[in-house]
Amino acid sequence: MTLAELQKRAAAAIMAPLTASDNMAVRWRREADALIKPNSRQQPLERLAIYSRSYWFRVLDCLYDDFPGLCAALGQRAFNRLSRAYLTERPSESFTLRNLGEGLEEWLREHPTYAGRHFDLALDMVRLEWAHIEAFDGPARKPLGPEDLLELGPELRLGLQPHLTLLELKYPVDDLRIAVNQRLEEHDSASNAVAERDRRRAFRRYRRMQPQAIHLAVHRAEDFVWYRRLETAEYRLLAALGQGLPIGEALEKTMRGSAFAEEQLGAAVQEWFAGWARMGWLCAAGGTNA
Amino acid sequence: MPANSFNGFTNYGVGIGLRIPHYRHIFERKPVVDWFEIISENFMVDGGRPLAVLDQILERYRVVQHGVSMYFGSAEPLNREHLRRLKALVRRTKTPWLSDHLCWGSVDGRYTHDLLPMPYTFEAAEVTARKIREARDFLEVPIAVENVSSYAEFHVSEMTEWEFLTQVVERADCGVLLDVNNIYVSSQNHNFDPLAYLNAVPAERVAQIHVAGHSKFEKYILDTHDHAVIDPVWKLYEHAIARTGVTATLLEWDDRIPSFDEVHAEARKAERYLPAPVADLAPV
Numbered sequence: 303m304t305l306a307e308l309q310k311r312a313a314a315a316i317m318a319p320l321t322a323s324d325n326m327a328v329r330w331r332r333e334a335d336a337l338i339k340p341n342s343r344q345q346p347l348e349r350l351a352i353y354s355r356s357y358w359f360r361v362l363d364c365l366y367d368d369f370p371g372l373c374a375a376l377g378q379r380a381f382n383r384l385s386r387a388y389l390t391e392r393p394s395e396s397f398t399l400r401n402l403g404e405g406l407e408e409w410l411r412e413h414p415t416y417a418g419r420h421f422d423l424a425l426d427m428v429r430l431e432w433a434h435i436e437a438f439d440g441p442a443r444k445p446l447g448p449e450d451l452l453e454l455g456p457e458l459r460l461g462l463q464p465h466l467t468l469l470e471l472k473y474p475v476d477d478l479r480i481a482v483n484q485r486l487e488e489h490d491s492a493s494n495a496v497a498e499r500d501r502r503r504a505f506r507r508y509r510r511m512q513p514q515a516i517h518l519a520v521h522r523a524e525d526f527v528w529y530r531r532l533e534t535a536e537y538r539l540l541a542a543l544g545q546g547l548p549i550g551e552a553l554e555k556t557m558r559g560s561a562f563a564e565e566q567l568g569a570a571v572q573e574w575f576a577g578w579a580r581m582g583w584l585c586a587a588g589g590t591n592a
Numbered sequence: 593m594p595a596n597s598f599n600g601f602t603n604y605g606v607g608i609g610l611r612i613p614h615y616r617h618i619f620e621r622k623p624v625v626d627w628f629e630i631i632s633e634n635f636m637v638d639g640g641r642p643l644a645v646l647d648q649i650l651e652r653y654r655v656v657q658h659g660v661s662m663y664f665g666s667a668e669p670l671n672r673e674h675l676r677r678l679k680a681l682v683r684r685t686k687t688p689w690l691s692d693h694l695c696w697g698s699v700d701g702r703y704t705h706d707l708l709p710m711p712y713t714f715e716a717a718e719v720t721a722r723k724i725r726e727a728r729d730f731l732e733v734p735i736a737v738e739n740v741s742s743y744a745e746f747h748v749s750e751m752t753e754w755e756f757l758t759q760v761v762e763r764a765d766c767g768v769l770l771d772v773n774n775i776y777v778s779s780q781n782h783n784f785d786p787l788a789y790l791n792a793v794p795a796e797r798v799a800q801i802h803v804a805g806h807s808k809f810e811k812y813i814l815d816t817h818d819h820a821v822i823d824p825v826w827k828l829y830e831h832a833i834a835r836t837g838v839t840a841t842l843l844e845w846d847d848r849i850p851s852f853d854e855v856h857a858e859a860r861k862a863e864r865y866l867p868a869p870v871a872d873l874a875p876v
Contacts, residue, residue, distance in 0.1 A: 303748055305716045306667035312708070313699040339745045341783065343811040349744040352812065357704050364705075394703040397661040397674040398633050441638035465639065525641040 312337055316354045319390050324358070326351040361389050364399045368435060369406070370486060371427045371479040374505040375420055384416040400439070403432055420509060426471040430479055430529075433467035433520035437527045440465035445582035451575055456550025459587040460543050466521040466583050468532075468541050474514045476529040481508065523581055530581075535560045535567065536574050546587065598734050598767025599799035600688025604654060604840035608859045611845070615645060617852040625856065627654040629842050630685070632692075633661055636677040643684075650685060656800070656840075657687040658769075661703065664723045664737060665696035665710045679731050689734040689799050691769040694720065694760060709742035712749035712756035721763035728766065736767030736799035741777040741806075741815035753778065754792040767799035770836070772828040773815065773844075777806050780813045786828055795835040803829055803862060804844040818847035820858050830865040838866050 315330050315337075326334075331347045338346035365385045366373060373381040392405045407428050410417060417424035441464045485501050517537035519530045532540070535556050542552035557567060578584050595601045605626030610618075617623070628649060635646050649655060662674065682690060695707040710716050728735045739757055751759070761768055770793060772786075779786040803826070805819030821829075821843070833839065843859035 304667070305711065305713065305719055308711055308746065308748060309667050309696055309699050313702070313704060316704060316706075316708075317702070337746060339747055341745075341781070346744075348811070352743040352814075353704075353706060353708065357706055360705055394705060395701050397671055397698075397703060398636065399705055400637070437640075439637035439640035439642055442640075522640055525644050 308337065312350075315350055316357050317393055318354070319386060320354065320358050324355060326354045358386075358389075361394065361399070361402060362386070364402050365389065365406075368403045369428065369431045371431050371475065371482050372424055374478065374482045374485075374508050375423050375427045375475075376417060377505065377509065380416070380418065380420075384410075387413065387416060400435065403428075403435065407432060422472045422513070423475070423509070423511060426469075426473045426475045427478065429469055429471070430475045430518070430520065433469060434479075434527055436467055437465045437520050437522045440522070442522070442582075443585040446579060446584045446586065448576060448579045451579055451584070454549055454575070456553075457548050459546055459548050461546075461585045461587045462540065462544040463521065463583050463585060466519060468537060468544065469518045469520065470537065471516050471518060472513050473511055474516050476516070476518055476531070478508050478511060480529070519583070521581065521583060533570075535562055535570065539571065539574065540578070540583075543584075596767070596796065596799065598689060598736055598797055599840060600734055602688045602840065603838065604656070604688075606859050606862045607654075607656070607840070607842045608855050609658075609842065609844055609846065610649060610655070611849055613849050614852040614855070619648065621852075622652065623852065623856065625653060627656060627840070627842075629656050629658045629844075632657045632659040632678060632681055632690070635684075636674075636681055646684070655685045655687060656842075657681065657685055657690045658738075659690065659692035660707070661697065661705065662692040662727065663695065663697045664692065664727070665694060665708075665716060665720045666698045667696070667719060668698060668700065670723055670727060671698075675727065675730050682731055682733050687733060689736055689767065690731065691736040691738055691767075691800060693740050694737040694757060695740045707740045709740060709744060709746070710756060711746040712751045712753060714750060714759070717756055717759040717763060720760050721766075724760070724764035724766050728764075734767055734799065735764075736769040737761065737764075738769035738771050738802065739774050739778075740771075741774040741781075741813075743781055743812055743814075745782055752784070752789075752792075754789045758792065758794055761794060761797050766797070768793060768797045769800045769802060770798050770832055770839075771802035771804070772832050773802065773804040773806060773821065773825050776825050776828055777813045777815045787831060790828060790831055790835065793832075793835075798832075798836040798839055800840045800842065801829065801832060801836070802842055802844055803859075816847060817844045821861070826861065826865070829862065833865050833867075 311333060315333050318330065321327055326347060334346035334350045338349050340346050362385050376384065388406060388409050392409055394402050410425055410428055414421045443463060485504055517532040517534055519532055521528055539552055539556040542555045562570060595603045607627035607629055608625060610628040610630045635642050637643065693707045695710060697704045697706050697708050724735055724737065775786045775789050803821045804817045805821055807814045807816040841862045845855050
């Protein structure tokens with residue numbers, strides 16, 4: 303048996319889904335016997351199962367750490383089912399566990415039944431939580447300051463920080479994620495049965511959250527991740543700039559269907575640009591990372 | 593060996609792993625620590641807090657990189673994106689040597705994120721050594737490979753683990769990161785004499801030593817890095833030092849992490865076994 307053959311067979315066994323009781327399925331016994339030596343205390347399947355359980359617990363823990371809001375939105379049991387199905391279909395293809403949830407939004411769109419009637423809420427939360435990861439350690443480019451924006455012409459194109467994600471959402475999941483963080487911090491500092499019961503109750507309430515369309519910017523400032531709600535027109539203008547449209551065209555696109563009167567929009571745009579510059583969101587179009 | 597080509601001719605003393613729960617203590621108290629070991633993958637990112645923290649650490653302390661996902665022993669080629677990011681980090685930290693594990697963990701571009709044991713075959717030794725050489729040539733820094741704890745052995749093995757380790761490091765002409773806790777754990781799981789392993793390691797290639805705690809279960813021992821080091825492991829450390837001479841040593845404590853002072857005090861127990869004081873090994 304070559305090295306490549308052995309590793310394919312062993313990896314297939316290790317990464318195969320665990321049983322409901324978190325053991326390796328008995329059908330792997332023959333493969334374990336073929337690959338692994340027994341010792342005086344353990345049969346080959348038991349030895350291989352140490353690695354299989356370790357693999358699954360590691361990736362499941364990691365997905366939970368990255369998507370606690372999704373867990374709160376779905377409930378622990380549904381989240382576990384979703385996690386195991388996702389990781390079975392889409393095992394990690396990156397050397398870093400940081401990217402484990404990269405394909406979760408796409409996968410969830412393909413498998414809406416895993417979120418059931420909470421699909422829209424779950425999808426919004428997945429998008430927010432992935433944006434959070436990108437904002438945490440994504441690349442940054444040299445920001446344009448207020449002085450760089452003194453003479454903006456309609457033909458000028460601007461770029462947005464790569465760590466900034468703009469989200470159009472059906473649910474106010476930013477509030478939910480912040481509440482989940484607080485609950486988790488409380489849980490860490492007072493870990494007991496009462497705290498756990500309170501946490502479960504709180505999470506059940508979150509699942510009854512009512513829809514409310516919001517626009518959100520997820521970004522990094524001074525090495526912390528921030529969520530900032532945007533007005534609809536502000537979101538549209540930023541999105542158009544992010545698509546590479548010249549400022550004039552982006553403004554026209556924003557105006558179409560906007561509730562703003564032209565003179566109102568002018569004042570708002572000035573205020574928005576000043577705010578974006580303060581937060582370092584704008585950079586030169588097509589620039590390189592800082 | 594105190595200073596050799598496999599650790600960049602350094603003599604770093606006793607270090608600890610840089611871990612998030614200790615950040616505040618380190619930045620506020622600025623404790624004297626010989627060196628910190630970082631997990632490379634935690635800092636192979638494009639920006640944000642991880643790199644800001646690292647830069648602050650680098651201003652005051654010596655840092656050595658330790659990786660967990662190079663997978664020299666995987667049959668597939670090295671991941672070029674991984675290497676590119678690793679090289680950028682090597683340039684940032686100026687690590688005098690770089691370590692990763694003698695293991696495999698990826699197949700067809702899919703990652704287990706585990707340190708899976710090698711089949712101890714000549715083919716595996718050659719594949720592994722070739723990939724270590726390739727990585728070293730690209731990264732332009734000495735590489736040391738660490739023996740892993742294991743819980744299973746393959747039928748196809750053609751030699752012992754220590755013979756395999758020697759085959760690999762001599763073919764690759766690289767260093768050894770000797771983890772004495774891993775030797776202890778594997779010796780218990782596979783019923784071999786840990787001293788036989790230690791005595792067979794090419795001492796002149798040892799760039800660094802790891803010590804750690806582990807957890808004992810009914811049928812096996814697991815390398816959990818969540819306890820203090822037990823006496824039998826310190827005995828192995830003493831034996832290793834007797835063979836290698838004073839060698840850069842690091843305590844791994846990765847789970848249920850106690851206070852900085854407790855971890856540092858546990859690491860400094862290693863000094864009891866060193867023949868010469870290391871008090872002159874102050875941070876840069």
